[in-house]
Amino acid sequence: MPVSPSDFSAALRQYAAGVALLTVRDDIDDVGTTVTSVMSVSADPPLVAVGLTADGYPAEVLDAVGTCGLTVLAAGQAILASRFSSAGRPSARHLLESVPWSRAAGSGAIVLDGGVVALDCRLDRLVPAGDHVLALLAVEDVPVLRDGAAPLLRLRGRYVDAPGSR
Numbered sequence: 001m002p003v004s005p006s007d008f009s010a011a012l013r014q015y016a017a018g019v020a021l022l023t024v025r026d027d028i029d030d031v032g033t034t035v036t037s038v039m040s041v042s043a044d045p046p047l048v049a050v051g052l053t054a055d056g057y058p059a060e061v062l063d064a065v066g067t068c069g070l071t072v073l074a075a076g077q078a079i080l081a082s083r084f085s086s087a088g089r090p091s092a093r094h095l096l097e098s099v100p101w102s103r104a105a106g107s108g109a110i111v112l113d114g115g116v117v118a119l120d121c122r123l124d125r126l127v128p129a130g131d132h133v134l135a136l137l138a139v140e141d142v143p144v145l146r147d148g149a150a151p152l153l154r155l156r157g158r159y160v161d162a163p164g165s166r
Contacts, residue, residue: 033084067107
């Protein structure tokens, strides 16, 4: 018996996932989106995979530009996650007004100074996966690393601070 998309979504909502902000700097503007499907793929060479909606603008821009920043959000950054997950959002720089950030050296993408970790990445390839694509990203630098910082999680459709967060 096939699993319906709604049953599949309900089942996977039970799984706590880290929340990250993927940003791309193109010639026109900065684009950003909230992602919860991030996984480590390889340590040598350093690779991560990120799931993006196949027909979404962030995937299109990432494919065209070929580089991005990926910031794992920290506990207390749920408002930022919500800003970047809503439809019709303005430029990433406008959504980050009064939030400390910098540009990753290689990609020029925005990375948040207050995130748990930020990765400066180059797109290795996009892999079709149903209604999404998996962006396989080669990690070229780690411009932010706050060892021990508590992450923001997504569980049962809500953003929650990791246990032990203040």
